[in-house]
Amino acid sequence: MIYLDYQATTPLCPEAREAMLRWLGGPDSDAFGNPHSPHRMGRMAAAAVETARERVAALLPGSGTLVFTSGATEAINTVILGIPGDIITFATEHAAVLDCARAVEAQGRRFTILPVTPDGRADITALEAAITPQTGLVAVMAINNEIGVHHPLAAVVALARKAGARVLVDAVQAYGKVPVEVAADYIAISAHKCHGPKGIGALWIAADAPQPAVLIHGGGQEAGLRSGTLSPMLCAGFGAAAQAAQDGLSDQMLHVERLWSAAREAFSDWELNGSAADRWHGNLNIRRMGAGGGVDVARLMSDCRQIMFSAGSACASGSGRPSHVLKAIGLSDAEAKSSIRLGFGRYTTLQDIETAAALLGAAAREQDL
Template sequence: MTVISSGPETSSPAGRRKGPIYFDFQATTPLEEKALSAMMPYLTEKFGNPHSATHRFGWEGKAGVDVARKRIAALINAEPEEITFLSGATEANNLALKGVMERAGEGRNRLIVAETEHACIRETAAYLATRGVEVTLLPVDESGLVRLDALKETLDERVALVSVMLVNNEIGVIQPLAEIAKLAHAHGALVHSDMAQAAGKIPVDVEALGLDLASLSSHKLYGPKGIGAIYVRKQVPIAPQIHGGGQEEGLRSGTLAPFLCVGFGEAARIAQGQLEADQAHVKALWDQTVDTFRQSGIAFRINGSVTHRYFGNLNVSFPGVDGARLLADLRGFAVSSGAACASSVGKTSYVLEALGVESQTAQATLRIGFGRATTADDVKEMTDAILKAVRAQTEASWR
């Protein structure tokens, strides 16, 4: 298990790694050492079922869960009772879309989602379409930002829910959620956001953003895998999708795993405490990478807005380069293709297509993620390898 070691209250990079240097922080993050330490007692002596209310073992489990819930709520400026634990952001997104559409009032049968949403949002919307829901894919401009003019045109009193990701998982752009929420609320629609790539990485305030629902993922912010949460504002009508023992106030049945909740909560606490430092760290690495590419003279394209973005994500294309060969030349670095969500089925990224990136260029794209353990030396090794690989292909084409 890979862990990141935290100092007194700030994280320091782990020791030198063996094998590829990790640049895929949008896919997952290593577990914080302090989060792991906080989890361990709930795997040993504090093993009780947190829903057992008649003895100390149950009380200990519940106490750990309660603290975790408070910490996650604090991270996004919510109330603890507005946080429901579940398995991850995919389940949270399913619950948000299906649950709201099931409980939508008469005459509200429309769902609007951005065309660049994560696959779990798009596929859930497609499923709802087979059940009679009218789904609209909201277009984005060439920078990846939602077209607010298009949203204004498509909103009406029949829209039950608008779902737009705060930080895009593939290109890192930050959407104008407060403006989106204001427009949606003017028509009586609810607003949901997949915040898996945002919470713990940029400041998030669900009240200021005007959100009614939001999805969170532990393993995107240095917590354990297998645990996530959904924020549901008080009084928002939503239908449960998993029924059983009535846990989590009946919204999501199933016995909670206190060790996962506690790890998530500790990771959220750490993230909140060092948010500014983390942002400054990844911005410096982003600048270093982009400056190196600019000074090199190679042709490259940054995908997504260069101002409205999370700088821990750099999605970059190299026109005229064979993408498969480029990835093969970068075996010493854990980076992902720009078509990460579609590469397994041989398709070009629909996110890049939405931005108007040509298919050949989209195939020659890298998503480079920076995190707490990434160093300037790591970035230099990675950029040197990319420049060498791109130049080798370019020179070969001249012969």
């Protein structure tokens, strides 16, 4: 099996697995305490949670508060639904952002979706024209999950600051892979996209940013913002993954650059979707239009079952609709439906890239016959 779907999820790293096993607990263990209990076992669990919090926050900029959540979707929803004012975002954002529109509008607020440029980057001219004193929040990705494109975050932040608006950055695809240095008010991240466990993410709130309104009520855990008993096991796994990412960040970035160069050469007869320059090189979104039309991606997946790759976002797979991201950058339905996404990272080898290219290329050419 060749795994090339790193945007959907990443393999659990050994460091995270080891940290999690300690906190699985059992009747003969002292590591199953509730981290919100005052006794010794509770304090042990709470200490593990706080160590993890420090490790996760260490990869984020400046001073602020890190709140553990069930994932980035919860973090994003918390900010969008909990900060007053109108919302502005972009057409290529994740469904966790775009699908908040109805809920925001039900609150009597405006939810504006702006276009992106043909290379997939946020249209700054459109943002400058749309932002008003009533805008409370601009939501923008650091790296797009489908095409890997970097948004011009500094320009977005500058315009938001000028208008008095706050900025939420979805850093899910950036965290643990590249330095996250944007001066945002809120940053949403997810553990399983950086070799941590599924089921946990975090919301980082800058020290000078207002806390969103409470979305989940209960015991008042997590700075009073997010109630519910934390899982020391998931927190410890997230923390260990963050520490491993921090320790190996430079090496991992060099490794991904080598994989990118090999992949671009191996798939040279496919067309790249999105900017070639302003993108994360662990994401290769490409399309192939043959003599008989575009490649049939469903057939390609069936013919190459040993290769794990995607036709778009894992969250929207199986819908039958062309990718909203690819449509937003101007691709036709046929072009969008003839596109595949290959994601690679820490545990991908050059041999994986070469083998996948040979198999996918042969299967695609077979369709032209």
